[in-house]
Amino acid sequence: MRRWLSRSFFRQVSVVLLVFSVISVSAYAIHNYYELRRQWNDAIQSQASDVTNLIALIVADDLRYGKTFSLWNKLKSFQEKGEHNQKGALFRFREITVLDSLGTTAGSTNPAGHPLLQPYGAVTATQTDGADSISRIAPIEFGGEKIGSVAILFDITPFKKFLWVHLRDLGVYLFAVTVASVAIGLVLAGWITYPLSSIQDALPLMGSGNIFLSSFDQRQDEYGRLARAIESADKRIHDDAMQIRMHRDTLEETVRLRTNELAASNKELEAFSYSVSHDLRAPLRAIDGFSQALIEDYGNKLDETAAFYLQRVRSGAQKMGSLIDDLLQLSRVTRIEMKYAKADLSAMAEKITHDFMTEEPGREARITIAPSLIAYGDAGLLQIMLQNLLSNAWKYTGKKSPSVIEFGSFAQNDEQVFFIRDNGAGFDMRYISKLFGAFQRLHTEEEFPGTGIGLATVQRIVNRHGGRIWAEGKPGEGSCFYFVLPQAAA
Amino acid sequence: MSSKIILLVEDNPDDRILTVRALKQHNISNQIQEVKDGQEALDYLFGEGEYAGRDTSIQPQIILLDLKLPRVDGLEVLQRIRADSRTRRLPVVILTSSNEQQDRVSSYDLGANSYVRKPVDFNEFIEAARQLGMYWLMLNEAPDD
Ligand SMILES: Nc1ncnc2c1ncn2[C@@H]1O[C@H](COP(=O)(O)OP(=O)(O)OP(=O)(O)O)[C@@H](O)[C@H]1O
Ligand SMILES: [Mg+2]
Numbered sequence: 001m002r003r004w005l006s007r008s009f010f011r012q013v014s015v016v017l018l019v020f021s022v023i024s025v026s027a028y029a030i031h032n033y034y035e036l037r038r039q040w041n042d043a044i045q046s047q048a049s050d051v052t053n054l055i056a057l058i059v060a061d062d063l064r065y066g067k068t069f070s071l072w073n074k075l076k077s078f079q080e081k082g083e084h085n086q087k088g089a090l091f092r093f094r095e096i097t098v099l100d101s102l103g104t105t106a107g108s109t110n111p112a113g114h115p116l117l118q119p120y121g122a123v124t125a126t127q128t129d130g131a132d133s134i135s136r137i138a139p140i141e142f143g144g145e146k147i148g149s150v151a152i153l154f155d156i157t158p159f160k161k162f163l164w165v166h167l168r169d170l171g172v173y174l175f176a177v178t179v180a181s182v183a184i185g186l187v188l189a190g191w192i193t194y195p196l197s198s199i200q201d202a203l204p205l206m207g208s209g210n211i212f213l214s215s216f217d218q219r220q221d222e223y224g225r226l227a228r229a230i231e232s233a234d235k236r237i238h239d240d241a242m243q244i245r246m247h248r249d250t251l252e253e254t255v256r257l258r259t260n261e262l263a264a265s266n267k268e269l270e271a272f273s274y275s276v277s278h279d280l281r282a283p284l285r286a287i288d289g290f291s292q293a294l295i296e297d298y299g300n301k302l303d304e305t306a307a308f309y310l311q312r313v314r315s316g317a318q319k320m321g322s323l324i325d326d327l328l329q330l331s332r333v334t335r336i337e338m339k340y341a342k343a344d345l346s347a348m349a350e351k352i353t354h355d356f357m358t359e360e361p362g363r364e365a366r367i368t369i370a371p372s373l374i375a376y377g378d379a380g381l382l383q384i385m386l387q388n389l390l391s392n393a394w395k396y397t398g399k400k401s402p403s404v405i406e407f408g409s410f411a412q413n414d415e416q417v418f419f420i421r422d423n424g425a426g427f428d429m430r431y432i433s434k435l436f437g438a439f440q441r442l443h444t445e446e447e448f449p450g451t452g453i454g455l456a457t458v459q460r461i462v463n464r465h466g467g468r469i470w471a472e473g474k475p476g477e478g479s480c481f482y483f484v485l486p487q488a489a490a
Numbered sequence: 491m492s493s494k495i496i497l498l499v500e501d502n503p504d505d506r507i508l509t510v511r512a513l514k515q516h517n518i519s520n521q522i523q524e525v526k527d528g529q530e531a532l533d534y535l536f537g538e539g540e541y542a543g544r545d546t547s548i549q550p551q552i553i554l555l556d557l558k559l560p561r562v563d564g565l566e567v568l569q570r571i572r573a574d575s576r577t578r579r580l581p582v583v584i585l586t587s588s589n590e591q592q593d594r595v596s597s598y599d600l601g602a603n604s605y606v607r608k609p610v611d612f613n614e615f616i617e618a619a620r621q622l623g624m625y626w627l628m629l630n631e632a633p634d635d
Contacts (some may be wrong), residue, residue, distance in 0.1 A: 278558050281587040286504035293511060 010186075010193045017185030018178070025177045029170040046089060048136050048154050055093030056138035056150045057094065080151050094133060094155040132157045195223045199230065206230075207330055226347060248459055266335060273331050280324055288317040326453040329384065330438065338378040345373040345418065348386050349407050356394045364392075364401050370408040375485045377465045388408040388454040389481055391418045396479070397424035404478075416487075421480040427473040435471055494520040497550035499531040499567065500585065501559050505579070509585075523550065528562030531555070532570055533576050549580060557586040557597065565596055572601040 004012070095383040117357035133153055140148045195216070202211045211234040291314045295307060302310070349369045357365060375382060390405070397403035404423040409416050427435070427442045438456035462469045466486045473479035496513070500506045506524055513522065525531045533539035537546040537571075553571070557564035564584065571577040583604040584597045 085635065278587050282502050285508070285587065286502075290507040293508070296515075482526070 005055075008193070009196075009441045010189050012183070013189035014186055018182050021178045021181040021185075023180075029174050031162075033170055034167060040159065040163075044154075044156060044159060045134065048091065048134050049138075050151045051154075052136035052150060055152065056140050059148075059150055060140050060142055072094075091134070091159060092155045092157075094153045095153050112380045117444075132160055139193075163212055167198070174450040195227075199223075200228060202230065206234050207237040209235055215296075233261050269335065273328055275330055276324060277328050281321065284317045284321050284324075288314050291317070292306075302322055323451050323453075326451050327443065328404075330424075330453055330457050330460065333381060333384060333457050333464070335382040336378075336381065338464060340377060340379065341379060343377055343379045343382045344374050345375050345382065345386060346371055346407075348383055349390060352387055353389050353394070353405070356390070363398075363403065366405040367403075367407065368406045368408070369444065373407070375418070376487060377485055381461045381464065385458050388458045392423065392454060392481075393420055393422040395424075395450070396443070399423045400424055400447070415484050417482055417484055419480055421478065426475045426477050426479045429473060432471065432473075436469070495548070495550040496522045497534065497553045498522055498524045499528065499553065499555045499564070500524070500558065500588040501526055501556060505556070507617060515549050520551070527635050528559040528564060532562060536574070544611060546576060549577060551581075553580055553582045554585050555602075561591065565600060568600045568602060604612065608611055 007015075061297070133155055135151065135153045137149050138150045139146045140150060198215065199213065202213055205211050213227035213231055216224050219227070291310045294302070295310055299307065318464050323345045346369055353367045353369070357363070357367075390407070393405045394403070399403065400423055407419070408421075409415070409418045425443065425448070431442050434442065436455045436459040437452075439452045440456075441450060441452040443450075459469055461487070462483055465483050469481065469483040471479060471481045491533055498506060498509060500509065508523070510522055513520075523534065525534055529539070532542045534544070535546070537544040554610065555564050555567060559567070564586070568582055568584075571580060571582060579605045582601070583600045583606060
């Protein structure tokens with residue numbers, strides 16, 4: 001079937017037509033031939049019997065009236081009559097024999113000068129039909145008594161010849177009809193398929209705006225409509241493509257400009273934060289360092305208040321140092337290039353909390369971390385995020401004994417929600433909107449020290465991963481921070 | 491032959507004073523050669539410019555190198571030290587206030603032996619200097635050349 005369909009439509013139609021017309025025409029011809037032969041054969045058979053009976057009657061008449069064999073003239077006229085008869089012409093008399101009642105030949109005819117009657121010799125009553133002859137016997141009755149019989153041998157070679165000619169004519173007819181129908185079919189198929197190929201030739205130009213099927217302009221038929229539909233589709237696609245190209249070009253230009261701007265401002269930012277970390281720190285280092293030198297080298301010359309003031313100077317400088325660090329981290333978190341990979345949050349949290357406990361070995365704390373909490377994201381950023389969230393939990397449970405901190409997760413709406421819960425100072429939900437803002441704090445410096453940049457950093461990290469973070473808290477009872485990170489390959 | 495010179499490359503006078511004080515306080519009695527920028531450091535090491543005629547077979551036992559310096563910056567100084575056969579094997583410790591990962595990576599790439607961020611907390615700084623003294627001045631003998 002596939003091979004068949006791989007031919008052109010034109011060839012498919014031609015082959016179908018050829019096969020169909022050969023089969024139908026030959027079926028008709030074969031049927032026609034056999035039917036004709038059967039009908040005419042029947043007719044010849046019955047006519048032969050009629051003719052034999054008639055001759056038997058004539059012979060009986062002749063006998064009755066004492067005429068001797070006026071038969072020949074009759075026969076002659078009969079023969080002539082037969083020649084005018086369409087069916088009669090299909091056979092000839094070959095031999096007529098008159099037999100007496102004993103079966104001996106009463107007289108045999110072979111009238112000289114008559115071309116149709118050929119000498120045939122003795123014929124017996126039992127003679128049967130041959131390949132090109134039929135024999136008939138009829139009784140001659142006289143006074144109700146059978147006195148003899150007439151035996152006639154008919155020559156049917158004209159009939160055979162007629163059949164053969166008819167068969168030949170049928171063959172010619174079959175051939176002619178086949179040729180004609182195939183020719184007509186091919187012309188028709190060509191008529192249908194030729195416009196298709198000129199339309200097909202135009203299709204590769206689709207979208208160029210250059211398709212003009214002008215030879216179809218006058219046609220109102222399916223082809224005309226198809227050609228016009230293709231022309232207008234071509235124009236529309238061309239116009240759309242032009243528009244899209246224009247949009248794309250301007251878009252590309254805009255993107256290029258913005259990218260350059262962004263790269264420039266990123267570079268500026270980088271230079272800025274570099275000099276912040278380097279230059280802003282130098283004077284602080286001097287303030288802190290020389291205060292320290294004063295305390296150490298001239299401590300004995302300072303009174304207690306002076307020493308206290310110097311201590312305040314130092315802690316101020318140190319506080320500003322950590323502020324600079326936090327600010328830098330906040331900006332780095334935004335700029336850093338992310339490398340996505342699987343990250344084991346449980347392992348990170350274990351390590352972070354382990355460090356807390358070694359720093360404050362005396363503190364009573366119950367820390368539970370669910371095993372194999374896996375997220376997909378930038379390991380460095382996720383580390384900073386956990387560091388901030390867990391250090392908050394650690395810091396704000398500092399006045400509780402024991403501190404209870406839990407890191408786990410649960411499934412909700414096809415998402416894995418991570419949470420870090422503590423039993424610490426908590427916070428008032430009225431101020432929730434300030435929680436994630438930079439430099440926003442819900443506790444005083446005296447209660448809990450801090451700069452208020454940790455959660456702002458956390459939120460930026462979660463945002464950069466395309467995730468969400470939210471929190472719940474109750475003053476004096478504790479708080480819980482929830483976050484969701486998109487799954488891998490999502 | 492090993493000298494006992496420490497070359498301190500630092501443009502900030504406060505940091506120079508505090509560094510020298512920290513080293514002294516921790517009983518590091520080596521001669522400390524102070525230079526104010528990268529160009530002067532290179533001149534000193536290779537006996538050029540104002541140090542023309544210096545015996546360059548005598549090289550410092552350790553170089554404390556700031557990264558952000560006027561004229562020739564610290565990374566370039568490091569690169570030149572590592573490119574010259576006379577100074578290739580000198581231990582170089584990067585001293586900087588910069589916290590940028592990029593600086594750390596490039597200074598290790600260029601062959602820094604250690605990296606100490608100048609901490610604001612002076613005690614931390616002393617600890618860093620003490621470790622430097624421990625590892626580079628007291629325990630390790632610089633390879634003879
Ligand atoms: N686990 C917590 N329990 C109670 N309050 C919290 C908790 N985490 C954060 N907060 C509140 O949110 C505020 C902002 O937190 P954030 O981490 O940004 O700043 P910080 O901890 O004060 O300072 P730092 O920048 O040093 O982290 C905190 O000041 C505190 O009031
Ligand atoms: Mg915090």
